[in-house]
Amino acid sequence: xxxxxxxxxxxxxxxxxxxxxxxxxxxxxxxxxxxxxxxxxxxxxxxxxxxxxxxxxxxxxxxxxxxxxxxxxxxxxxxxxxxxxxxxxxxxxxxxxxxxxxxxxxxxxxxxxxxxxxxxxxxxxxxxxxxxxxxxxxxxxxxxxxxxxxxxxxxxxxxxxxxxxxxxxxxxxxxxxxxxxxxxxxxxxxxxxxxxxxxxxxxxxxxxxxxxxxxxxxx
Numbered sequence: 001x002x003x004x005x006x007x008x009x010x011x012x013x014x015x016x017x018x019x020x021x022x023x024x025x026x027x028x029x030x031x032x033x034x035x036x037x038x039x040x041x042x043x044x045x046x047x048x049x050x051x052x053x054x055x056x057x058x059x060x061x062x063x064x065x066x067x068x069x070x071x072x073x074x075x076x077x078x079x080x081x082x083x084x085x086x087x088x089x090x091x092x093x094x095x096x097x098x099x100x101x102x103x104x105x106x107x108x109x110x111x112x113x114x115x116x117x118x119x120x121x122x123x124x125x126x127x128x129x130x131x132x133x134x135x136x137x138x139x140x141x142x143x144x145x146x147x148x149x150x151x152x153x154x155x156x157x158x159x160x161x162x163x164x165x166x167x168x169x170x171x172x173x174x175x176x177x178x179x180x181x182x183x184x185x186x187x188x189x190x191x192x193x194x195x196x197x198x199x200x201x202x203x204x205x206x207x208x209x210x211x212x213x214x215x216x217x218x219x
Contacts, residue, residue: 043072
């Protein structure tokens with residue numbers, strides 16, 4: 001059973017998300033929060049598998065709440081799914097940098113929301129949909145290569161750099177395999193090694209690293 005914490009400052013929105021989640025036999029809501037500060041407290045108490053996180057909230061916004069939740073030593077398995085209203089939400093990139101594993105538009109079909117929760121809970125990043133690729137490309141323009149971050153690239157092989165570039169473009173393992181002429185199993189192995197070498201929580205964090213090192217702009 002996947003546990004979910006719903007965070008949104010609108011009561012009706014929270015109720016709607018709760019209804020959808022609890023109606024699924026493999027998912028359950030373990031708490032609700034109306035602002036970021038409350039979200040941090042409840043997350044520390046319940047250690048949910050997935051947090052559905054709104055961005056714009058009073059007291060503490062979703063970005064800082066995400067950062068605080070994921071910095072908790074007991075939140076090793078917790079993943080954050082950012083829910084945004086606009087196609088180009090100016091805070092999405094910052095949320096990914098804070099540790100979020102992906103994001104979804106609030107007006108997405110109910111089945112997409114439930115699938116997104118399962119994807120995030122499985123340890124994957126929600127980076128495949130075309131809308132996500134568009135958002136990443138847009139916010140990547142805000143990332144300025146950092147000399148310290150660039151040194152991370154010294155930890156990986158040239159082939160792993162190619163794989164990281166593909167991940168930054170939102171490619172799945174199968175797409176990476178096709179593009180780089182390797183098997184899907186080999187692509188998966190490269191991704192696993194990148195996660196370990198770069199200390200990333202998931203593919204979303206690999207995307208952030210790719211942009212912050214300047215690798216994504218060069219690929």
